[in-house]
Amino acid sequence: MTEMILKGHKVAKGKAKGEALVSQSPISFMGGVNPEVGIVVEKGHELEGVSICDKILIFPTGKGSTAGSYQLYELAYLKKGPKAIINIRADSIVAIGAIMSNIPMVDRLDQNPLKVIETGDIVEVDADQGIVRIEK
Amino acid sequence: MLDGKYGETMQNSMELLVALGDSYDAERMVSIGSAHLVSPNPISAGKGGTAFIKEIATKGGKFVVPTTTNPACLEPWSWREMGFSEELYLEQVALSQAIAEMGGFLCNTCIPYLIGHAPRMREHIAWGESSAVLYANAVCGARTNREGGPAALAAAIAGRTPLYGYHLDENRFGELEIVNRVDLKCDSDYATLGYFIGKIAQNRVPIITGIPTTISQDEMKCLGAPFAVTGSISHYHIVGVTPEAPTEGVASGKKRIRSFDIHEFGLKEFKETEESLCVIGPEEAELVVLGCPHASITQLKKYAATLSERKVKPTVEIWILTSDVIKNYAKSLGIADSIESTGARLVTNTCPPAMPRDFFKKKGYRRVATDSPKMVYYVSTTKDALCYYGKLENFIDIVTRKR
Numbered sequence: 001m002t003e004m005i006l007k008g009h010k011v012a013k014g015k016a017k018g019e020a021l022v023s024q025s026p027i028s029f030m031g032g033v034n035p036e037v038g039i040v041v042e043k044g045h046e047l048e049g050v051s052i053c054d055k056i057l058i059f060p061t062g063k064g065s066t067a068g069s070y071q072l073y074e075l076a077y078l079k080k081g082p083k084a085i086i087n088i089r090a091d092s093i094v095a096i097g098a099i100m101s102n103i104p105m106v107d108r109l110d111q112n113p114l115k116v117i118e119t120g121d122i123v124e125v126d127a128d129q130g131i132v133r134i135e136k
Numbered sequence: 137m138l139d140g141k142y143g144e145t146m147q148n149s150m151e152l153l154v155a156l157g158d159s160y161d162a163e164r165m166v167s168i169g170s171a172h173l174v175s176p177n178p179i180s181a182g183k184g185g186t187a188f189i190k191e192i193a194t195k196g197g198k199f200v201v202p203t204t205t206n207p208a209c210l211e212p213w214s215w216r217e218m219g220f221s222e223e224l225y226l227e228q229v230a231l232s233q234a235i236a237e238m239g240g241f242l243c244n245t246c247i248p249y250l251i252g253h254a255p256r257m258r259e260h261i262a263w264g265e266s267s268a269v270l271y272a273n274a275v276c277g278a279r280t281n282r283e284g285g286p287a288a289l290a291a292a293i294a295g296r297t298p299l300y301g302y303h304l305d306e307n308r309f310g311e312l313e314i315v316n317r318v319d320l321k322c323d324s325d326y327a328t329l330g331y332f333i334g335k336i337a338q339n340r341v342p343i344i345t346g347i348p349t350t351i352s353q354d355e356m357k358c359l360g361a362p363f364a365v366t367g368s369i370s371h372y373h374i375v376g377v378t379p380e381a382p383t384e385g386v387a388s389g390k391k392r393i394r395s396f397d398i399h400e401f402g403l404k405e406f407k408e409t410e411e412s413l414c415v416i417g418p419e420e421a422e423l424v425v426l427g428c429p430h431a432s433i434t435q436l437k438k439y440a441a442t443l444s445e446r447k448v449k450p451t452v453e454i455w456i457l458t459s460d461v462i463k464n465y466a467k468s469l470g471i472a473d474s475i476e477s478t479g480a481r482l483v484t485n486t487c488p489p490a491m492p493r494d495f496f497k498k499k500g501y502r503r504v505a506t507d508s509p510k511m512v513y514y515v516s517t518t519k520d521a522l523c524y525y526g527k528l529e530n531f532i533d534i535v536t537r538k539r
Contacts, residue, residue, distance in 0.1 A: 011159040026338070026368070031489060031517035035182060042517055061339060063368045065489070065514075066264035067175045067206075069284025070185035077184025090159060091339065091368050092301065096287040099155045100188070107159075 006109040006116065006132040011095050014104035016084040017124040020117050020134075021055035023047050028064025029071040029097065038080030056123040057082035058113050062094035072097030084125035086113045086132060106130055137294065145197035149290035156287055157298025166260045166299040169278075170202045171292035172248050174264030175285040176235055177209035177490045178227040185285060186231055192289065193234035200295040203288075204241045204248040206265050207430075207487040208232060214483075219499055224492065238293070244485040245459035247357070247430045249276065252461075257379055260303055262291035266364030267357070267429045267510065273371040275356050277379035279303045282370050302370050308380060309389035310343030310373045312336070312397035317346060318406045323435065324507045324527040326351075326359040329401055331509040332409045334366035336399050343373045343387045346401075351377055354432050361429050362509040410525065413512050418524045418531035421505035423496075425488060425515065426528060427457035428508035436466045436482075440474045442528050446536040448479035453501075454535065460484040478536065489514035496521050505531055 025046055027033065032042040038053035052075075062068060072094060075081035085098055085105040098105040104127035113132070117123060122135040138154065140147040153165065175181040181189060209228050210220045232242055243251060246265050255261045255278035263269050264283045272278040281301040283291065291297040301307055314333050320326055333342050351359075351374065363369040373381035381387035426439060439456055448454050456475060458466075463484050466472040472482055488496070488511065496502070496519040504515050505524040512523040524531070 009159075012155070028517075030180065031514055034493070036493075061368065063338075064266070064365060065174070066266050066269070066282050066284050066288075066364075067180040067489075069286050070175045070181045070188075073188070073286070074182025074184045077182065077187075089339075092156070092160075092281045092287065093284040093368070095159050096152070096156050096284045099159070100152060100286050105159075 002136050004116065004134040006111055006113065006134070008106045008109035008130050008132065010127045010130050011090045011105040011107050012098035012103060013127050014102060015126045015128065016056065016104050017122065018054060018056045018083040020119055020121040020123045021050065021052060021057050022114060022117055022119045023059040024114055025059070026061050026063035027059045028062065029068035029075070029094065030065035032064060033071065033075065035071055035074040035078060035080060038075060052082050053080045055082050056084045056086065056125060058086040058117050060088045060114060062091040066093055068093040069097035073101045076101035076103060086125065088112065088114065106132060143196065145192050145195050145293055149293040152286065152290040153294055153296070153298055157300065160298060160300035162298035162300040164299050165296040166303055167296050168201055168262050168291055169255060169259040170253060170261050171199065171288045172204045172206065172263035172265055172268055173235070173240065173285060173288050173292065174206045176205040176231065176244070177207065178224065178231055179209045179492055180490050181231070181285060186227070188286065189231060189289065190234045193237050197238050197293050199239040199292040201292060202241060202253065203239065203292040204243050204253050205235060206244070206246055207490045208244045208485050209490045209492070211483055211485045243459060243461065245430050246487065247432070247459060250432055250462070251459050260297070262288050262297040264288045267361035269370055270360030270363055270372065271357060273302055274360060274373065274378050282364065282368065308371055309341065309391065310387045310393070311340040312399070313343045313345060313393045315346050315398060315400045316344060317400060317402040322527055323354050323358040326355045327362055327509050328406060328409050330359040331362040331366060331413065332401055332405055334363040334369060337369050338367040339369060341371045341373070342369065343375060343381065343384060343393070345375050345384065347374045347377060349376050354435055357429055357432070365510050365513045413509050413523065413525035416503050416522045416524050418505045418526065418534050420503045421452060421524055421535065423501040423504050424452060424454040424535055425457065425504055425506045425511050426455065428487070428506065428511040431456055431458040431462065433462050433465050436462065436471050436475065439528065440471045442532055443475060443478045443480055443536065445539050446478050446532070447539050448536050452535045454480035455483045456480055457483050457487055489518045493518060495519070505535070
């Protein structure tokens with residue numbers, strides 16, 4: 001097992017550890033994910049049919065409707081949300097959704113998380129310190 | 137405000153805004169002129185968001201700036217006839233009441249800027265609704281980030297928002313260029329260009345050239361709407377048209393756009409974009425959805441002209457979505473009667489993505505024709521329907537017959 005540490009920037013406070021789920025493409029929480037089941041439903045999305053529930057979700061940034069903040073909150077409210085979020089650069093819709101949902105979130109890491117982290121890696125996000133630990 | 141001197145809801149709102157500001161390294165807050173709330177309905181807000189909004193109202197939260205609302209999940213007077221449940225109706229009424237108690241203008245439309253709530257140039261605002269954000273920033277020259285529901289709600293209560301992103305001059309310059317080579321003839325043609333631009337620009341500010349200076353308000357509304365479906369664009373410039381783009385140099389902040397950031401939109405791209413949005417033919421449609429974003433009065437007049445002397449076929453329904461304010465205007469001009477006499481329905485206060493996920497299935501709307509790429513995305517993702525995309529003139533003979 002190897003361990004790697006990335007340093008970045010806190011978006012939403014908190015700590016969480018879990019299995020990584022990586023998407024190379026942006027995610028829309030309004031329409032793109034069904035909050036009742038926590039599954040990506042956007043047609044043709046690389047994560048279509050995949051559950052984001054309890055994952056450390058890594059994607060470049062948010063996209064789509066400004067209703068996405070409440071939809072992320074709804075995922076958390078129904079306990080179908082991700083444990084933590086890592087973005088290259090947070091967009092305001094996902095940022096505020098993570099803040100109000102108490103989902104730890106970081107962005108602007110010193111290495112590209114989409115290249116360094118693979119789906120299935122065990123990842124620990126310590127948003128307060130702005131640190132991401134990766135176990136491979 | 138943060139220490140609770142102005143009450144709990146002000147304190148909570150400021151805490152949320154400070155956390156948001158911190159995540160963007162905002163130096164301070166800025167006072168806003170207005171707010172526009174997305175998800176003022178129990179479907180897009182969800183159970184969690186609905187409880188969140190109602191709790192703020194119960195605790196006495198009040199908006200300190202004019203605050204408008206995006207579409208609700210149903211039309212308050214036709215819900216029974218349209219097949220919505222009483223339970224949903226009551227949930228909507230309770231949530232709308234909570235927003236009204238806080239002082240909201242319950243206009244329930246995505247086009248607040250066309251019904252008396254247009255921001256002025258350089259005015260700082262906190263608006264949600266991606267299409268309205270683009271109109272406010274690009275066409276009006278106001279300043280807003282794309283505000284999620286809770287962020288706009290907190291800003292409405294605090295009367296301020298963190299100063300970052302599109303509130304700052306340096307982030308408003310164009311970063312890539314789209315060169316239009318197509319003779320765009322109608323609102324849908326502009327929407328096709330908009331969908332193409334969203335895919336390419338992602339989250340950057342595009343400068344669009346090759347657009348006639350005669351482009352109308354409706355065309356700009358339709359151009360911007362699909363930007364944030366495929367991307368998360370907040371702002372754009374049309375050289376010689378939008379207020380921050382008298383010249384390409386001003387629009388880009390005197391930076392030269394690099395050659396790999398210049399993209400052409402020609403007939404090939406136009407056709408490919410249109411085709412990528414169609415998975416069915418128009419003859420398969422059970423429902424036609426027009427008016428996304430909500431139709432303006434001039435668009436209603438055009439739809440009325442296209443539908444005149446026709447009758448909607450019994451196998452299909454036509455919805456034209458608009459604001460209640462505009463429907464009343466259309467009534468006074470005789471346009472509403474002219475549309476409704478064909479069997480098409482003017483639907484106000486609502487929009488399909490705000491309706492329950494299983495609503496289309498229950499009503500038997502599995503295949504939908506629309507003239508809006510944004511509607512294609514939301515109907516296919518939130519309603520599991522298959523879509524045809526094209527302007528109404530393309531399929532008017534299929535969905536109606538001559539009277």
